[in-house]
Amino acid sequence: MIESFTDGLNELARYIIPALIFGIPLYAMAARRVKVYEVFVEGAKDGFTIAVRIIPYLVAILVAVGMFRASGALEVLLNLLAPFLNFIGFPPENLPLALMRPLSGSGSLGLLTDLVNEYGADSMQAKIGATMFGSSETTFYVLAVYFGSVGVMRSRHAVPAGLFADAVGAISAVYLCQWLLG
Amino acid sequence: MLNYIWMGMILIAVVVGTLTGRIDQVTQAAIDMAKLSVEIAIGLVGIMALWLGIMKIAEASGLIRIIAKLLRPITIRLFPDVPDDHPAIGSIVLNMSANMLGLGNAATPLGLKAMEELQELNPDKKTASNAMVMFLAINTSSVQLILPATVVALMGIVSSQIFITTILATLCSTIAAIVIVKVLEKTKWFALAPATEGAASGDEARSPDDGEGGDR
Structure with missing residues (x-):
């Protein structure tokens, strides 16, 4: 049981980064009309x-x-x-x-x-x-x-x-x- | 503190290196590590840019504020000096979540962002604030829910056995970190107050972090 649980967690972990990179801008754009591209570049500087x-x-x-x-x-x-x-x-x-x-x-x-x-x-x-x-x-x-x-x-x-x-x-x-x- | 540790490590290295006849390796290590430091830092540029960009979007959309508000009941005990809904709380929480999930690459940029925001609140820019030390102590004792990929690669099937022990050990060290920081920050060696030297001039700088103060 522990094994399948850890496997599940590690499996889930693979999707966390893509989900963040996709989810945060999507929320910002859809819910708050943030200019995602411009704001991203601003922060990345x-x-x-x-x-x-x-x-x-x-x-x-x-x-x-x-x-x-x-x-x-x-x-x-x-x-x-x-x-x-x-x-x-x-x-x-x-x-x-x-x-x-x-x-x-x-x-x-x-x-x-x-x-x-x-x-x-x-x-x-x-x-x-x-x-x-x-x-x-x-x-x-x-x-x-x-x-x-x-x-x-x-x-x-x-x-x-x-x-x-x-x-x-x-x-x-x-x-x-x-x-x-x- | 770092002055003594730094000097001590170099001194011990040279003395022991001389005695054990490994002085050439010591020299080589100094040169190699200096090079490696720059490689590490330059290697961080792209990842830093990526996460700082995503963070800026999270900030602009108000997500950080929402997260900070949700976790306020916990963070107010750990960081009593940081005002409600200050962006630092959001960054701290995101850094901790990244650490818990084993996302080392994402954790560093988020942590540096948190440090920058804590520095805005810090009255003495050269000296670590209570909130900074608490943040770092929790960060280095790293509550971890997902085993590092390197450990899984090394341990194979045994990984699932050490999953529980790792979580429990990290829990012990994090609790120890929180307790020791809270204890040490009030001792005379580490307290922020310039009370030991020049007590008269120190009064105005003192008030913001005086324990049970008004900012709750």
Whole structure:
């Protein structure tokens, strides 16, 4: 039952974008006599400026994240955290992904692929990994792009709050999978 | 905060890279990522234009206002500083819906639009407002109803098993995000008030977001 439900949702998802691109202008034109073509072009003009405006922020964050990843610092952190993780029952195989998730989307997808190849899609490690991946976003990327687009420099509690939520997400992914799929 | 994290990451990268003998990879990563950033941003131009165009039509037709009104009972608790029927609410709601449905491509332009509208309400353009931090925290903890296509591709039939765990995990992290933002925004380290330094001059800038204030 769950299977057909998820399949149905994913099937439905294929139609959402076309429905929006078609439905919104149709409503605007039919119900409100909006000049859809002119208004569309007017709005689309901002696409370039916003995309270009975020470049310096993206460079700053992605360069720092890339250097951090390449240096092997993640492995060092992993060794430091190992005793604590054993204590709370967090599987060590899933830690690299949990640490990578807020930093890099492509990096964490790579780690998830490794888990699936190494242990198989049906393994607990892969299920936990996929749940972690699907239930969280690349926090640093989102912060850099979103704040960068409006020129906000002082992010206040955004970083600690985002990382705290990521940690809660990762830990609940572990326990939920062990409890529901174990 | 970002200053320290940024400096810290680079410092750790160089120190650890030197110790592990991977300094060449660190250098290469810096150059590659700088290039990649521009590719990502330029790649966004077309998709941004598409969704900003559709959004403009939605705005002109009054759809955004209708959505904002419908969800006001929820959003007023999350964003008490944003006035009723402000377009920011509409954009925030649309961004969240896009995220829930796994429409990453649509979510970013809608989210940036929301940030722009929140920035209009922000008294200090260089500092994040409470509403911005709340929006980002909910956004990064990403309530998700549809699994990302990449996960489905990787996991195959097992995808339907992790569907429930993903929704529940994302629910946990989103609730955690909302609670921690509400707690942290009042602490002395993060509160908006310039109360800690130059309390006298800060009074006029203070009033708009003082918790139980009048804008409800």
